[in-house]
Amino acid sequence: QKExxxxxxxxxxxxxxxxxxxxxxxDRVSQSFFWYRQYSGKSPELIMSIYSxxxxxxxxxTAQLNKASQYVSLLIRDSQPSDSATYLCAVMxxxxxxxxxxxxxxxxxxxx
Amino acid sequence: SQTIHQWxxxxxxxxxxxxxxxxxxxxxxxxxxxxxRQAAGRGLQLLxxxxxxxxxxxxxxxxxxASRPQDRQFILSSKKLLLSDSGFYLCASKSGVHEQFFxxxxxxxxx
Numbered sequence: 656q657k658e659x660x661x662x663x664x665x666x667x668x669x670x671x672x673x674x675x676x677x678x679x680x681x682d683r684v685s686q687s688f689f690w691y692r693q694y695s696g697k698s699p700e701l702i703m704s705i706y707s708x709x710x711x712x713x714x715x716x717t718a719q720l721n722k723a724s725q726y727v728s729l730l731i732r733d734s735q736p737s738d739s740a741t742y743l744c745a746v747m748x749x750x751x752x753x754x755x756x757x758x759x760x761x762x763x764x765x766x767x
Numbered sequence: 768s769q770t771i772h773q774w775x776x777x778x779x780x781x782x783x784x785x786x787x788x789x790x791x792x793x794x795x796x797x798x799x800x801x802x803x804r805q806a807a808g809r810g811l812q813l814l815x816x817x818x819x820x821x822x823x824x825x826x827x828x829x830x831x832x833a834s835r836p837q838d839r840q841f842i843l844s845s846k847k848l849l850l851s852d853s854g855f856y857l858c859a860s861k862s863g864v865h866e867q868f869f870x871x872x873x874x875x876x877x878x
Contacts, residue, residue, distance in 0.1 A: 687865055698857055698869040699811075706865075743811070747865070753799055753818060755867050759810035 658682060659746050661758035669766050674731040676761050678744030681725070687747035688720055688727045693760065694740045703729060734765040769794040771870035773858050779876045786831075786845040788873050790858030793839070800841040801859040801867065802833055811857070817841060853877045 660679045668674045676690075687706055691699035705711045705718040705727065717730040727746075731738055744758040770793045780786060792798055802814040813826045815833035823833050830849060834842045841858055858870040 689866060691869075696874075698872045701866055701868060704866055745867075753816060753824075754813065755861075757811045 658756045659744055659758035661744050661761045663759060664762040665764050666761055667764045667766060668734050670734060670736060672734050674734045674763055676729040676742050678758055679726045680746045682748050685746045685748050689745040690718060690729045691743040691745060692740045693743060699743055736765045736767045739763055739765050769860055769868060771858055771860050773870040773873050775873060777874045780848050781878055782850055783847045786848050788843040788856055790841040790870055791839055792860045795862040797838060798860040798862045802843050803857040805855040848877045850877050
C-alpha cells in the first residue's frame with residue numbers, strides 16, 4: 656500500500672479557474688506536509704508547507720490539512736498557464752525525521 | 768538560505784562504464800543529504816540518505832553506492848552502469864526539522 660496517494664491526472668482547468676489538487680496519506684501520526692511543483696525536465700520546487708489543521712494561504716496558493724481524515728490539498732486560485740506542472744505531495748512522518756515520503760504527483764494543465 | 772549544486776547537468780554513458788555524480792551544498796551546515804532517482808514520467812525513488820560525514824543509509828539494493836566525504840558533499844557512484852540506471856538524479860538537502868530542498872538534477876542516459 657502506497658503511503659502517499661495522489662491522482663496522477665492530468666487535471667485540466669481553464670485559465671482563471673481554481674485548480675484543486677488532493678493527497679491522502681496512510682500514517683496517522685504524520686506531522687509535516689509539503690507541496691512541491693515540478694516543471695517538465697526540472698527539479699521539484701517547494702511551494703507550500705503546512706503543519707497544523709486548517710488552511711494556510713500564500714498568494715494564489717492555499718494548502719488545506721485535515722489530519723482526522725488524513726488528507727491534504729492544494730488550491731490554486733486564478734490558475735495561469737505557467738502553473739502547468741506536476742505537483743508532488745510530500746509527508747514527513749514526524750518532525751525532525753530523516754525521510755520525507757513523496758506521492759507520485761498530479762499533472763496539472765491550465766488551458767489559455 | 769541554502770544552495771545545492773549538482774554536476775554534471777547531463778551525462779550520456781555506455782553500459783558498463785563507471786559513474787560519479789557530485790552534489791555540494793552551500794549556506795548550511797550538517798544537513799541531511801539525499802539522492803533520489805526519477806525515471807521518465809515516474810515518481811521519486813529514494814536511493815540513499817546521509818545524516819553525517821561517512822554515514823550512508825541505502826534504501827534500494829542495486830549497483831549504486833554513495834559517499835559523504837565532507838559535511839556538504841555527497842557523491843553517487845557506480846562501477847558498472849546498467850540500462851536501467853538511466854533517469855533524473857536529484858540531490859536534496861534538509862537542514863533543521865522541516866523542509867527538504869532539491870538541487871537542479873543530473874539527467875543520465877545509459878546507452
